[in-house]
Amino acid sequence: MFQIEELCRIAGKENVACDELLSKHTTFRIGGRAKYFVSPLYIEDFVEAVAYIRKEKQPYFIFGNGSNLLAYDKGYDGVVLATHMPNREIEEAEGKVAMDALVFMPPGDIRRKQFSELESSGELSQKTFVFAGSGIMLSGMANRVGKKGLAGFEFASGIPGTLGGAVTMNAGAYGGEIKDRILGAMLLFPDGTRRYCHKDELELGYRTSLIQKDSLVVLWALFAFGEGDVSEIVQKMQELNARRKEKQPLQYGSAGSTFKRPEGHFAGKLIEDAGLRGFRVGDVMVSEKHCGFVVNVGDGTYDEARQVIEHVQKTVQEKFGVWLETEVKLVE
Numbered sequence: 135m136f137q138i139e140e141l142c143r144i145a146g147k148e149n150v151a152c153d154e155l156l157s158k159h160t161t162f163r164i165g166g167r168a169k170y171f172v173s174p175l176y177i178e179d180f181v182e183a184v185a186y187i188r189k190e191k192q193p194y195f196i197f198g199n200g201s202n203l204l205a206y207d208k209g210y211d212g213v214v215l216a217t218h219m220p221n222r223e224i225e226e227a228e229g230k231v232a233m234d235a236l237v238f239m240p241p242g243d244i245r246r247k248q249f250s251e252l253e254s255s256g257e258l259s260q261k262t263f264v265f266a267g268s269g270i271m272l273s274g275m276a277n278r279v280g281k282k283g284l285a286g287f288e289f290a291s292g293i294p295g296t297l298g299g300a301v302t303m304n305a306g307a308y309g310g311e312i313k314d315r316i317l318g319a320m321l322l323f324p325d326g327t328r329r330y331c332h333k334d335e336l337e338l339g340y341r342t343s344l345i346q347k348d349s350l351v352v353l354w355a356l357f358a359f360g361e362g363d364v365s366e367i368v369q370k371m372q373e374l375n376a377r378r379k380e381k382q383p384l385q386y387g388s389a390g391s392t393f394k395r396p397e398g399h400f401a402g403k404l405i406e407d408a409g410l411r412g413f414r415v416g417d418v419m420v421s422e423k424h425c426g427f428v429v430n431v432g433d434g435t436y437d438e439a440r441q442v443i444e445h446v447q448k449t450v451q452e453k454f455g456v457w458l459e460t461e462v463k464l465v466e
């Protein structure tokens with residue numbers, strides 16, 4: 135029989151909350167209460183928590199930073215397992231790897247040997263490998279990678295998600311994508327087994343992956359970066375983030391681009407051309423600043439967001455014959 139005490143034992147009592155408001159954990163600032171909200175500090179504890187929840191046949195949902203999610207107002211009647219919790223320090227623990235671990239392995243580092251021969255030969259042999267836990271924020275990872283003089287992760291610095299969410303979504307921006315940089319990831323499969331999968335096995339495509347399709351869990355991922363100039367890297371990140379601030383409605387709640395880019399079009403342009411700039415239901419509206427963003431300007435609800443999204447989809451389909459598929463995921 136499922137017992138919350140057991141999850142408290144596995145994850146630590148202080149990392150388990152009951153009746154937790156999801157609107158506190160989603161960048162859309164929408165979502166009712168989750169029955170349980172569990173955020174283990176260490177990868178081993180996370181795996182054990184998943185195993186226990188599965189054994190007891192409880193519904194569960196994997197949560198990163200909640201930056202691509204729309205949660206129901208009625209909440210979630212199960213366990214939300216979060217890989218990340220803002221503003222907390224994770225202390226080193228014997229034999230345990232933190233959810234937000236970041237380890238640099240320069241050429242010659244003995245720890246690299248555990249990864250495949252292919253990855254330590256040829257061009258890659260000159261690169262620094264970076265091991266990152268799924269709960270680390272992309273912004274923090276990009277800053278630390280950049281300050282170490284490693285180039286190639288600048289594109290990710292302004293994406294407000296975790297590494298696990300980014301691998302799952304194959305997040306990308308300004309010409310860069312997770313797919314271009316990742317070497318592979320350690321995945322947790324539904325039968326409880328763990329396996330390191332080379333990037334070719336991850337089926338990373340435009341905002342899609344094997345992880346989404348098969349409901350897998352990303353525990354950690356491995357990257358390779360070459361050397362760059364620290365000041366150039368930092369400047370590039372600053373420029374990209376300035377572009378975001380200029381173009382995106384960052385003062386409001388949102389889940390970023392609400393719709394995927396349809397082949398041959400831009401979602402924002404289609405929405406604008408359909409006359410939907412500022413289309414509003416309650417406190418949720420199509421952003422005036424960037425039509426590709428549906429924003430929560432106050433106390434928006436799931437139902438309001440759904441109505442705005444469906445109206446946009448229907449109108450764009452009628453006017454231009456293009457169906458806008460949502461990029462945002464439902465917590466269900």
Ligand SMILES: Cc1cc2nc3c(=O)[nH]c(=O)nc-3n(C[C@H](O)[C@H](O)[C@H](O)COP(=O)(O)OP(=O)(O)OC[C@H]3O[C@@H](n4cnc5c(N)ncnc54)[C@H](O)[C@@H]3O)c2cc1C
Binds near residue numbers: 200351384
């Ligand atoms: C202002 C703003 C700007 C944005 N800009 C961009 C952008 O430029 N490019 C871009 O690609 N996206 C962008 N996004 C969307 C979002 O930040 C990305 O999709 C991000 O990768 C989601 O990460 P997350 O940790 O928040 O995942 P969540 O939103 O918490 O989850 C997203 C999905 O991933 C799953 N998931 C999360 N972690 C794991 C894990 N460890 N294992 C398995 N499944 C997991 C969840 O179950 C869910 O299905 C933006 C969002 C906002 C709010």
